[in-house]
Amino acid sequence: MKKYKSVIFLVFAMILWVNSYGQRGGNYEKIKSLKVAYITEKLSLTADEAEKFWPIYNSFEKNMHRLKREDLGKVRNRFKEQNFADISDKEAKEVLDEINNIERQMFELKQSLNNDLLRVISPKKVILLKKVEEDFNRDLLRKFRERRKQQFKERRN
Incomplete structure (x- = not known):
């Protein structure tokens, strides 16, 4: 029922x-x-699982949203504002380093979510x-x- x-x-x-x-x-x-x-x-x-699950998941979603919208958004805006035919290799490398750093943070955030969730729900x-x-x-x-x-x-x- x-x-x-x-x-x-x-x-x-x-x-x-x-x-x-x-x-x-x-x-x-x-x-x-x-x-x-x-x-x-x-x-x-279950009600007990949901009570523990949602604060963890909501925190993850909030942080992931910030990384995607704000941090990666800034990088995307730079792409829109610049003519990349005129960009130097040094500037391109800086942009790539920025992107890699943000993607690393996203990966670490996903790992943290998995580890935190394993304390409240089953691996399955x-x-x-x-x-x-x-x-x-x-x-x-x-x-x-x-x-x-x-x-x-x-x-x-």
């Missing part, structure tokens, strides 16, 4: 997401709440988390594409 309630909740959350995805503002929070429900359901987290669930994240992202992208395709068709008519 508990499993059916979880599935019903997940389906309900997905329906709400599909209906509200096109609205501006708050999409990040909506997607995040769907991801929480999706991961909790797919990993079959840690591995399954990787697949569940990929599945969620794939489904999200597919729904986003379908929505954009539908909006494009509506505009043409």
Whole structure:
């Protein structure tokens, strides 16, 4: 019965997401709440596991987001602002070193997540988390594409 309630909740959350995805503002929070429900359901987290899992995972997500958006974003902005035909080898090496440093930090963050999660969930669930994240992202992208395709068709008519 508990499993059916979880599935019903997940389906309900997905329906709400599909209906509200096109609205501006708050999409990040909506997607995040769907991801929480999706991961909790797919990993079959107990209440005790979820209580310990989510602070670790949320901290990881926050730090990874910072590295991707802020740190790598700065490097990408430099690419946009400069004409790289005129860049020196020394400057190119500095950019590569910056990228390598950020990617190293991301790798270390992932290792830390795995080690921290092993203290609260089984190794099998840690591995399954990787697949569940990929599945969620794939489904999200597919729904986003379908929505954009539908909006494009509506505009043409």
